[in-house]
Amino acid sequence: MGNPTRASITERKTRLNGSVVDYACEALVVEPGRRAIVRYVAEQGRPLEGTDLVLRKGTVTVGHFWTDRPYNVYHWLDGGKTIAFYVSIATYTTIEPTAIAYRDLVVDVLIRPSGAIEILDEDELPPSIEPRYRLAIAKGLETCVTEGRRLSAEIERETRAVLRS
Numbered sequence: 001m002g003n004p005t006r007a008s009i010t011e012r013k014t015r016l017n018g019s020v021v022d023y024a025c026e027a028l029v030v031e032p033g034r035r036a037i038v039r040y041v042a043e044q045g046r047p048l049e050g051t052d053l054v055l056r057k058g059t060v061t062v063g064h065f066w067t068d069r070p071y072n073v074y075h076w077l078d079g080g081k082t083i084a085f086y087v088s089i090a091t092y093t094t095i096e097p098t099a100i101a102y103r104d105l106v107v108d109v110l111i112r113p114s115g116a117i118e119i120l121d122e123d124e125l126p127p128s129i130e131p132r133y134r135l136a137i138a139k140g141l142e143t144c145v146t147e148g149r150r151l152s153a154e155i156e157r158e159t160r161a162v163l164r165s
Contacts, residue, residue: 006026006027007026007061007098008025008098009025009026009030009038009098009099009100010022010024011023011065011099011100012099012101012102013090014072014103015104016105020104020156023040025038025039028062030161031095032094032095032096033095035064035065035066036066036095036096036100037062037158038100039060039061039062040057040060040061040063041058041059041060042056042057042061043057043101044057045059049122050074050120052094052116053084055076055083056078057077058161059077059083060076060077061076062077062159062162063075064155064158064159065095066093066101067091069104069111069139070091070137071087071088071089071109071140071144072087072088072093072102073086073088073155074083074086074088075155075159077159080125084110084111085111085152085155086108086114087108087111087151088104088109089102089107089135089136089140089141090105090136090140091103091110091132091133093105094110104142105133106121106124106125106137107121107122107125107140108120108121109139109141109144109148111144113151113152115149115152117144117145119141119144132136
């Protein structure tokens with residue numbers, strides 16, 4: 001599935017508390033200033049906190065990022081089969097040829113292949129969160145709740161197309 005000629009790209013998550021986490025990914029599609037799709041393969045298994053989901057070693061994550069949406073979507077695949085879509089509510093996403101950066105807004109949404117939706121980590125939001133972040137969270141959650149099936153279908157289509165190329 002991997003193409004050794006594809007470039008690497010850094011995914012940089014900045015948390016609300018200012019801490020930064022970098023992830024090394026394989027760039028699949030990069031349209032600077034617009035959108036990006038990246039790939040990462042899990043080197044070890046891990047349970048997804050707050051759910052019954054366990055991501056096994058070898059799980060493929062295909063990350064979808066946009067500069068004009070209040071979220072990023074991670075499409076998790078095991079043996080080519082969709083496990084779930086993980087929507088990370090985020091803002092200030094920037095996309096450059098070698099880096100994707102965004103501010104993570106704590107709240108995440110798990111969308112299962114069945115269409116079931118679980119909202120995660122709302123209890124971790126600081127009470128003093130700025131109104132602009134509350135608005136971005138509300139917009140992201142609204143999309144997931146009202147358009148979850150459409151979003152899942154879009155991500156499934158985009159992932160399949162890019163993995164075939």
